Ligand SMILES: Nc1ncnc2c1ncn2[C@@H]1O[C@H](COP(=O)(O)OP(=O)(O)O)[C@@H](O)[C@H]1O
């Protein structure tokens with residue numbers, strides 16, 4: 492194998508990943524790479540297949556076709572084995588142990604890295620006691636890193652929403668990953684929390700952890716990412732630097748729901764629009780035209 496971290500070592504490689512649910516193809520032949528040291532953004536309209544793709548990467552779903560490798564080794568489609576291999580994730584819908592403390596939530600995240608395992612950690616058996624000190628030290632280090640050390644003994648369910656999201660990140664980091672997947676990390680956050688999360692993601696990357704994030708907050712994504720991929724209806728439409736992606740009119744069209752050349756049904760939509768335009772000119776008092784472009788907005 493190659494040595495640890497040169498700038499272009501692939502950490503994650505998805506090849507030709509397809510996920511079907513009955514007749515619905517949620518992800519279609521997606522090739523995707525994350526290199527060491529990279530922050531990669533995955534964007535796309537609601538229902539584009541982003542979370543489904545994450546689930547294929549993390550073993551929650553077994554892709555209908557294709558394969559996923561981590562540092563050159565094909566991953567077994569089992570979540571705990573994927574975590575053990577070095578991929579950690581957070582969820583779009585927060586998944587914490589609500590009635591456990593902040594510290595306990597992070598300790599649970601360490602179970603793939605300690606010999607004792609999850610049940611021993613939860614039941615605090617004799618094996619756990621021995622490993623406890625080291626694990627607790629590391630967990631406190633992580634809580635300190637995300638700024639929640641002072642809340643170690645609070646119940647997770649009593650944390651404000653933004654802090655619960657941060658705690659989920661700490662728990663993911665507790666498995667000592669080489670790649671961190673974040674599914675909408677700023678959902679429900681206020682602008683200050685979002686900015687703090689931006690700093691946090693940079694700091695995680697600076698520790699040598701590659702990052703793949705799904706986000707709706709475009710400013711957040713374009714600020715952070717070295718590379719951005721756009722998923723539309725399960726297919727990777729565009730991939731490139733934030734500059735390239737922002738300038739691509741197909742991306743704008745996909746988000747605004749307007750047709751672009753070659754889009755499914757584009758001809759039909761153009762016909763309808765032409766008809767509507769005719770109707771507008773025929774009726775001077777027509778209601779405000781919602782198709783009037785406001786393209787001038789920056790990012
Ligand atoms: N477990 C599932 N069973 C059936 N359909 C699903 C399942 N998970 C997701 N889908 C469908 O796959 C499509 C993509 O969903 P999702 O990956 O959640 O999109 P995104 O995260 O981009 O908003 C949607 O049409 C959704 O309804």
Ligand SMILES: [Mg+2]
Nearest residue numbers: 541542543583
């Ligand atoms: Mg989603």
